[in-house]
Amino acid sequence: MSIQSSNIGYPRIGENREWKKVLEKFWSKELTEAQFYVEMEQFRLNNLRKQQEKGINLIPIGDFSYYDHVLDTAVMFGLIPTRFKDEETGVLQTYFDIARGNKGKVASEMTKWFNTNYHFIVPELHNAKPYLRENRLLAMFNEAKDKLGINGKPVIVGPVTLLSLSKGYEDSERAEILAALVPLYIEVFQQLKAAGAEWIQIDEPILVKDIQEGILAEVKEVYGQFTANVPEVNFILQTYFESIEAYEEIIQLPVQAIGLDFVHGKETNLEKISKYGFPEDKILFAGIIDGRNIWKASLLEKAKLVEKLVEAVGEDRLVLQPSCSLLHVPVTLKSEKELDESIKDALSFADEKLDEITLLTKFFNGEVTLAELEKYDEAIERVKNSEYRNVTKVHEAIAKLDQYSSKRVSSKERKEIQENRFNLPLLPTTTIGSFPQTKEVRKERLKWRKGELSNEAYEQYIQAEIKRWIDIQEDLGLDVLVHGEFERTDMVEYFGEKMEGVAISKFGWVQSYGSRCVKPPIIYGDVHCIEPMTVKEAVYAQSLTDKPVKGMLTGPVTIINWSFVRDDISRTEVLNHVALAIREEVEALEANGIAMIQVDEAALREGLPLKEAKTKVYLEAAVYAFRIATSSVKDETQIHTHMCYSNFDDIIEAIDELDADVISIETSRSHGELIDSFEKYKYEKGIGLGVYDIHSPRVPSLEELTLNIARALAVLDERQFWVNPDCGLKTRGETETVAALEIMVEATKLYREKLINKVLN
Template identity: 60%
Template sequence: MKSSNLGYPRIGEDREWKKTLEGYWTGKVTESDFLLQMEQIRLQHLQKQKDLGIDLIPVGEFTFYDHMLDLAVMFGFVPKRYDYEGGAVPLSTYFAMARGSNRAVASEMTKWFNTNYHYIVPELGDRKPTLTENKPLQAYREAKEKLGIDGKPVIVGPFTFLKLSKGFGPKELPALILQIVPLYIQVLQELAAEGVQWVQLDEPILVTSITKDEMKTVTYIYKQLNEAVPQLRIMLQTYFDAVEHYEDFMNLPVAGVGLDFVHGLDENLEALKEHGFPTDKVLGAGIIDGRNIWRSDLSVKKQLVDTLINIVSEEQLWLQPSSSLLHVPVTVRHEDQLNPIVKEALAFADEKLAEIKCLAENAANGEEEPFAQSKKALTRLNQSIERNRKEIQEAAAAFLSQDIQRNSTFEQRREIQKAWNLPLLPTTTIGSFPQTLEVRQARRKWRKGEWTTEEYDQFIQKEIRKWINIQEDMGLDVFVHGEFERTDMVEFFGEKLGGFAFTKNGWVQSYGSRCVKPPVIYGDVEFLQQMTVKESVFAQSLTTKPVKGMITGPVTILNWSFVRDDLTRSQVAFQIAVALRNEVEALEAAGIKMIQVDEPALREGLPLKQSEWDDYLQWAVKAFRVTTSSIADMTQIHTHMCYCEFHDFIGAIDQLDADVISIETSRSHGELVSAFHQNAYHKGIGLGVYDIHSPRVPSCEEIIEVIEQGLKALETNQFWINPDCGLKTRGIDETVRSLANMVTATHIVRERLAVTN
């Protein structure tokens, strides 16, 4: 058996990738130094995998921002607004597509399947595609010449690329396929001429609910590739779930197929047993979880390998992670502050590759000793007190059989909430304000013990006071306190709840240079203390305007954490919901009567197969209601959601029964407005009117256009005006100018509406 990897984390052990990127963007790193430093990081990652003894090392999946953006640029899909004239795409244009510029807005960004990674959505409508440069070939040459690695180039497959792109309709898809396939052929032919043995084409779209007709299109594409480059061996890789249309999939003219035997274990294994496996193909078996951080019980994995060997020969079998390791941190090696019982049960990217290598070398020889240590470590964790708090488990389970509802219907609450006396098109923000260097330094001093808690609280109050005054001067209608005491919207709550652990260096990429350090839910989740009341009450004492209390919802805390795998995700979600219910009640008792329970990750937890959606949405919606249902009618519940295809589950959004929802839509505003034309929604809603992920300041005219577009689908009495997400990562000047333009634009629209009416 051979060991294989599908992709390695880009960010580096100390986030050196992120620091290099941000240094280049701020002008502290020249372009030549940027390219040199990125090359060094890339080679270090490859050398690590070589040192670990991985047989098939991926090359070409490293990126300066996003792998889908790389492919769009490689094929010349650069929207005309960026003034691109052909040839290799300059870095300035590349980053303008990702982040926007003073002259052009950024491309849309959305979630990569059901993960927390965001990709840049290719726009295919503007230009005829052309190969600008063969980046996989460059990556292969670099690895071979500089490290002696005969790498496995990784490319997003043509069908996944097209399905995840925008700018064309169903009738235009056949013509696009005829344009795209020759470019893939050109790339593959050049790789074959270079001596490449294997190329990995990622087609995760094949695990979603695609139709039989779509599978025929996939068959056509791969027949074209095989006929044009028969000498090149293609590993057709899927991940995140079980493949659809197994028999058609296995008949594709490729040399190998990759299946997920973690998240798609039961279905993939059942299909393999029922239909068998071709004798002329290699099976890439994803047996180590590429998306969670728990160590594998290698004795159990050995049993899975034994089962596979009964179906395919050892020579046909590659052992690999279930997906790219992009979704986990780099190494456990630096985690010297964790509870030893938790630490010994963890495996990040490097440790997962070591597990793969151990299985590849030992699984077939019948010895159990190499696998005994992992079982002992996991047993110690499973038997710990933290994982066996019966009173917490029973309290969460009690809600499963209950019908969880607010005291009154939304229509009844809306009449009561008119007492807020808000203007037409009320303006607000999503929650956070800029976390400046001064804010981060203050937190660091407090954590290191250089400041007392009293000194730190005084600093936080100074920041809150400053931004309450800014909001007053700006004329916003509903305020927030700014969240200056919070590092991350999930980590902050995890630090105050029982059952969570925190890594020192467990960073993963969310989008671009934005990295997050997900908490580790290792035990039963318990409410220990009030978490947000102090800062919210202080902020409210400074103004007569309403100040929203801000908490992160149970499903987002679940989806943005690394979650224990000995309970179902729904069981853990209900434990979190019960804990947060205590916090919502504490805020209300303290006089905070607008409370925002953010669920930006609700959509990303949606299963990839539509047949499984209803079950997920039922328990996810119920967990939100457990958190928010026990308050008075006058208390207004807000929520917020991030980029996603909202038309998929507008019904579930309605069932949350929040009084107001804000949605991150500025990069895809038209599509969302169209969704509300097709699906009635009557509760309060804020469609984000400008993009906070770009440093550019939107003009009043731009914002007016967005507001007026939204009013074509929404009633004026339900439409709220807000940025499309929190402002934590933005600078102070751009934040103030953007919000000022937002308020000005709102006043102009209000005046127009008054004249019209």
């Protein structure tokens, strides 16, 4: 038997986001449900066909989704939130209602998939009574087999990970819920076996975290039942994103194969195999190609890694694959006609990563020569030695980094100075930054990019939009305004376009949540700025009003965490490059009269290492970079920041250490649970806990917003609390945006009156 190839998962969105367009047409009722299913089937089959043509031996089935793979698993097992169970909207509509909300019913919480920028829908298990609604894997397995002749590898989120990522149940209920789920998984597997499935991939990434003894006991019990009840099927216990914990126990589980990450968990996983060996009755699915970054792999280096693995387990027990699902990278490089060729030649998207897997597999099976691997690696060496990575200005700045200020005077002193400067009312109202990017805005930007609109005409259009929304904000009665970010495509992509050492692809889309896709910038060189990036728009907006207008920047940590980062130097060094560039922009805004500057760190927590032992180093680097970027301003200049979709309990001290004067945090979908963090930790700076969810196409009620404000003020001082939506409003429609903000301002005014009356009485 020779070495085989496998894939863990493939991007859903299509080469040009065709998947997204079909989703949104269905949501807007431009497609019937029957038409939707036909379109989605074609995407699914096309994805499988591409992997088949590339010669991948084990092709994943069931990684395709209409929205999110965790939601798929929960709905398949009847884990539908109670508030949606009485709906008569049909299976598909209920699925989307859970993700997006409907008829005044709040959508399920959304949070980050481990330490990636992909969001999953958090299953709610309150009063859970799981049952098998439909075996979606069976339908897709049969489809692939009948229409493409592919005997695929069904993929499913494992029960231990599913339960660990869910909410709405007590610890004492966990065993009961798991006991109800396991027979349903077994039923799914038995049906797949009867249909001819030979391999089944069960994803348990929870096993790379610092797992407790109870989790390990669950895993042993669950997989014992799987093997006992579904014999003659090869189960792959798949992990990724890090090295596994409890290696000695995990490798003894009664499964036929174990998938390990040899990119992000390389050294530890290799060390454990060397120290403890690998069972002779199991196959190792080795994740050797980075599924989360877009740089070409050095196939010579990967060949050395594979040689070590062959020595440890043997050729006949080794399968080569990416380190994780390719969901986290763009689909293909073939459409990228505008990237600098020297950069493009060093890149590898999903399709190219499958080519890398195939090349290595063929090399070890004697079908590709060493010279071909050497030829492949030449592009990597060229970009390493390019002028892009040898910018004197950046290297000199990094060499004297310790000479830059990273501290301001105490926050209490600053607060008094800023209160005197701004004279804001109690519970000041604001928004997070962006306003709706309408079809008209996108159309004008596209015309400008194509050269059909002059720079002057485009600038006039943007200024007109800024003025229109400054007027709207004034009419609404908001206290602190924003310019709306109409000139920006994405909060990171925009800055990537403005910075040197960063490239923007044309079709390098990656799914973030639902139909929302982003194009992560490609940090290929030494990052620096040549001219101001945001000053013109901010100054124009401020000239239109006497109220403060926030300058809007994306922070260095978020730029790094939402970009594809060069891999020849440490991420911390690249982070400091970006921090110095943002520092220059902060200083330019302040010098031009912008008195409030928001430096968003939406992605601070998602970069948190999965191993607790690595957390301190990451947070120290993140805090330092933010402070380098923001600490050179005057005391009267107010620094804001924003974070979204996170549980902050474990990093609340680091958030405090950022030393921002005001922080806004998403909390609406988590139903105020974030407030618990501030019951346990005394946070004294300004803070806005988002009072309504902007990711659902609904307008909140006055009662809902009043309740959310009251809930926050139960643990926060009214003199530090700001009222705002939980995130930017770019994806919302104008009518619903104005209506929601109108209610938010009204709820705030009512609460101000209540507080004033309380003082008077």
